[in-house]
Amino acid sequence: MTEDLRPAVGLARRRFLTLTGAATAVAFGTNLPGSAxxxxxxxxxxxxxxxxxxxxxxxxxxxxxxxxxxxxxxxxxxxxxxxxxxxxxxxxxxxxxxxxxxxxxxxxxxxxxxxxxxxxxxxxxxxxxxxxxxxxxxxxxxxxxxxxANAPGQRGGRLTLGVSSCQAWTDGYYTAQRHLASEDLDAVVFLGDYIYEFGIAANGGLRNVTDPVPSQFRTEADTLDRYRLQYALYKADPDLQAAHLTAPWITTWDDHEVQDNYAGAISKSNAPIEDFLVRRANAYRAYWEHLPLRGPAPQGPNYMLYRRFDFGRLARLTVMDTRQYRSDQAAGDGWKVDSEARRDPARVMAGQQQTRWALDGLNRSPATWNVLANQVILSRMDLDPTAGDLYNMDAWDGYGAEQKVLLDGLAVNRHRNPVVLTGDVHAGYAMDMKRNYADPSSQTVGVELVPTSFSSGGNGVPVSANGQKFLDGNPHLRFVDERRGYSVLRFDEKELRVDCRVVPYIDRPGAPISTVRSFVVEAGNPGLNTVGQEVTVR
CATH class of the missing domain: 2.60.40.380 (Purple acid phosphatase-like, N-terminal)
Structure with a gap:
């Protein structure tokens, strides 16, 4: 915690929001559970x-x-x-x-x-x-x-991961999760936005339910009991339960587990820091309560979520947290032209400590594949296909100095086969990571994969107008699909195979799933190789 936030945290403790009925748990409590x-x-x-x-x-x-x-x-x-x-x-x-x-x-x-x-x-x-x-x-x-996980030091073998993010309950049915449950996976990697904090209409949004959603869901989540209700609604879904039944999940959060586009101690509405830290404490406590995470529970508005998993010598998975420690977005957030604020080295996304930890783990890794599970796009992404540039201030592009540190670290370690997994954008992308994004012929140093969202964004389309702008303005971007689904990643010592799966609709149950594109990445030879087109699998 930075020194200037300590007084605010103290005030937040004194102003903790009261809860309704019997739900009187205090998110700043220190009576943490012990052993199982x-x-x-x-x-x-x-x-x-x-x-x-x-x-x-x-x-x-x-x-x-x-x-x-x-x-x-x-x-x-x-x-x-x-x-x-x-x-x-x-x-x-x-x-x-x-x-x-x-x-x-x-x-x-x-x-x-x-x-x-x-x-x-x-x-x-x-x-x-x-x-x-x-x-x-x-x-x-x-x-x-x-x-x-695989035994320490074990060579060879295989690892199969299901990867997705962003499961807004109101945006449609969890058909993708039901299909995910039928995959033979070693683990599921979930990249953020497990819940959305927004109030829910009686008809459940695109679900258009016949039994009205109870009235206590109309308001946005900000207290501990309200966040708990939101998780209860999501986790009561039988398709989400099925997806949890078949494999262990490795999760990280993005913004909607607390509030849309929050940044560290800064809320979207610029509420007083002491008030927002109370809300963040409520959100972090409810997150821990509803996911299979090790203890101890969060104490106050802080929780150490970034961590690392080794699967023998085949793969190392580094899980990052790009919300809790970040500086406020530059230029008032949104898509903006280049600016000094965007490139200011004082502004951070993951923070110096976490970034150093991630790169040190990469430098020392014994694994063939080194996977970075991350919330927002790390590669450069320009929304303007003309000579101009438009960057997303909420993604790594909005934190250019630290983005360069991380990208340079991955480039130096290209022989360790870096693979970045990203959520957030409600679309499936696949891209080559470049040493110099301004030069399409520059060296490819790794790949970034954005498996599409489970449900956020509704039915979606194969490629929207903005999706085409991204394809036109970013030569390193090899694939876009904006329907719902997930990706299956299969690692062995020689290659990574990526199957991008989507469903055609989620505004009603029962959609089939298909593999719309497959890629192979060869160990020791960074870059995406297309190996398939659309084939219905079930």
Whole structure:
């Protein structure tokens, strides 16, 4: 935390927003959960507590986090559970029938954390599937499947990732997540905007639901209980639950988990910093409560989300956070012409500490493939196909000095096969990363892949007018598709294969999915090679 924000944080603690009903948890609280083992009291639950499903995440060679939240009435304050500790039994097995239980225990679901449960299951074998489930008051949860990371130092093998971002509930059905659930994946990488903070109309937007969305969803999320309600609505979706059931998720956030286009301690509306930090604390707490992340929970408006995962010597995945530490956007945000403010070295996106950590991890990496999971486009992207330039002040282009540091670091390490994964833009892009973007013939140093959004943007189109402008103005951009879906990435020691999958519509359920483009990237030879056109797969 920077020195000038400390007084604001102190004031924010004193002005913490009160919550409705029984939802009196305090996001600045320090009574954090300890180990997974614990003793709960008599539950007092009045129905099935597993309405929000189960999930797993953050796989290590010997560990994985398993998650659930007790919410018999998910749209009530505190999810309809009593304000007391509740004991939850859990099991992890080597087989789907749970004949070979390898780990088990009892966790405590605490009311101050919305009765969420995060069990960091240790002592597992590397590179294999496990099955897990929870039990509480005679109710048995769904069974989830997860997988640990490859053994440290393991050579060879394969890694298959599903990658997407941006799942606005009001923009349509989660058809893509249902298809994702049928993929055979080692992990899912989610690149931000798990929820959107906006109020929700009674008809659910493009979903046009027959049962009205409850009235408590009309207002924008800013308090802890309101953020919790938003997560409950999203996680109650059966297709999203299905996608969590089949593989561990590795997640990062972008802006809408808090507020559209916020930057560090600066809100979109330039609210007083002390007020906005309260909101950020609420949002960060609710995020942790609803995703399979390791503890401890966020304390106040800060949370260390950037982290690293190794899959043997095949791939290293570096997960970044480009929201919590960034400077305010230059030139009032939006698409703007070049300026000194855009290139000011004092303005940062990830911050000096995180950027140094990311590049140091790349420099020391033993992996064949080095993957950077990031929220916003890192490569240069010009919206003006004429001689002029228009840059997105909310993407890395708006933070030119730090952008150059990171791009130069990737260029120096081109032999380590850098691959950047990006969300945010509600479109599928694939591009070669260049040492000099002004010269299309300059050396390619890596690839940036933007798997399209799960739902944000509605049905979409193959290529919009703006999409064509991007293609015309950016020779390194090789592919655009603005429908909904995800990408499947398959790594081995020789190549990375990328399959870009989309659905034709999401304003009603049941859409098929197709692979609209496939690329191969050869290890040691950065750059995209097209290998396929549209083929319907299911």
């Amino acid at each position: 083992a614990g003793t709960g009291g008599t539950s007092g639950l009045t129905g099935d507590p597993f309405t929000l499903g189960v999930a797993s995440g953050d796989p290590l060679p010997d560990a994985v986090v398993i998650w659930t939240r007790l919410a018999p009435k998910p749209f009530d304050p505190l999810g309809g559970a009593p304000y007391q500790d509740v004991g939850v039994d859990w099991q992890v097995a080597a087989d789907e029938g749970f004949r070979q239980i390898v780990r088990s225990g009892r966790a405590t679901a605490r009311p101050e954390f919305a009765h969420s449960v995060h069990v960091d299951v240790r002592g597992l074998q590397p590179g294999r599937h496990y099955w897990y489930r929870f039990r509480c008051d005679g109710y048995l949860s769904q069974t989830g499947r997860t997988r640990t």
